[in-house]
Amino acid sequence: MSKVITPQKEDYSKWYNDIVVEADLADHSAVRGCMVIKPSGYAIWEKMQQTLDRMFKETGHVNAYFPIFIPKSLFEAEEKNAEGFAKECAVVTHYRLKSDPMNKGKLIVDPEARLEEELIVRPTSEAIIWNTYRGWIQSYRDLPILVNQWANVVRWEMRTRLFLRTAEFLWQEGHTAHATREDAIQETEKMLDLYADFAENWLAMPVIKGIKTPNERFAGAEETYCIEALMQDGKALQAGTSHFLGQNFAKAFDVKFAAKDGKLDFVWATSWGVSTRLMGALIMSHSDDKGLVIPPKLAPTQVVIVPIYKSPEGLEKIRKSVEPLMTILRGKQLSVKFDDRDNQRPGWKFAEYELKGVPLRIAIGERDLENGTCEIARRDLLSKETVNLSDAANMIPDLLETMQNTLLAKAKERMQNMTYRCDTYDEFKRLLDEKGGFILAHWDGTAETEEKIKEETKATIRCIPLNNTLEQGQCIYSGKPSTQRVLFARAY
């Protein structure tokens, strides 16, 4: 098994740094745990963003934007939500600084400039959005509202992990309002399916769809649906969530609508989101010892052409010879880069593009010019073949598609091989320690058992898989009867 790229593992810091670096630690210790995403990394996020955005719009959603600050009084309106997030909120208390009379050149917070009401930096936007929706909704004719927001949020975690749990992260959060319970549940499930589709077909990352146990449920939700992925090291990662919020927020913010029959009722709600955590998921799903492997459909650069030449004239000859190829590929909406940098040697470039995960690399030298050939290298298999330059234009789109499929197939196989069924607690513990991965086991349905298992093994119930087959069994911990297996794993 190839090694897994784990954020903050020293071995990988060198190349991991090429995608992202953390905030300057020495000078900005206060933003420890925040990300600085370099352009090469951000380009991947942009690609995810564009794709998701298109998918949202195809399903009738529109984008909007709401404030980053939430007045404390609004934040506390939905009690469970407030309680759940209270421990990790950044709070704005003042709006002005002034020169420090005791310390020239320094600033202090102006005590005169205290805000009457503290502002919470959004850890999630339900509160401010539902407070706004109250003014948008009066009749069933105003529903549904299918709004998405691309934003940053802040959660002051005690311990952060690059991409997987950063103090500030980028995400999208959908917030929808519906006339009926059924509509809202349908929306929740629809968006979960959309996420699963995106994970599989774009990230090439298979996921298990399921619902969270009450313990793991989003604060303020009636039901939390999730997609769970399995990383190469056998640890699970929650890759996206979709919440059925019931009427909780409508009640907290008094959002009612008049139905067809004239009766007033509270609005039904959903919210759903995925974040820059998907970058972590992408990295940990496919990377190998040579660096990042990006599925072709998400790769900012899909094909790179590296000329091998000895003189400026040689370079120009090669440039001319590949121009038709580049034109054809670009005509097929592929992103192609011709790397004519003179300050790095070919071998260096090969290694660099492998590090960055560019799916296909074409090397072409003067020797090839004579033969009318070029060398195509696949990032996923690290394989190379020499082909006729004239055939390349036809082969490349197929190759990219094959790569995309191969990556998914490989990941699927890995997940399958790392999913175990087990019926005893001893076996359960042994599997966790020796193999990791997903474990399907019976659970008595109580929070106590769930917590005990977590305490003793660090494994959590990732989800109760949707469309689970029902079967009689006994809880691995308590021995009490159970009707279905749930998905356990140690998780990030």
Next chain:
RNA sequence: CGGGGUAUAGCGCAGUUGGUAGCGUGCCACGUUCGGGACGUGGAGGCCGUGGGUUCGAGUCCCGCUACCCCGACCA
């Protein structure tokens, strides 16, 4: 907030019994190279985290402080 560790060049590190700082890499210049992270020569770059103390002399020994990392507690 507990337990452990670290702090020396942009990055990664070494630095012996205390004697005034070095290696790798990266950077700059020139030349030779260019089909898997080239090589040669020359060069720039460090108040050794910070404040005290011991000493003729401290990167090194002692005390304080600070910051960061790892493990835990926490984690829609």
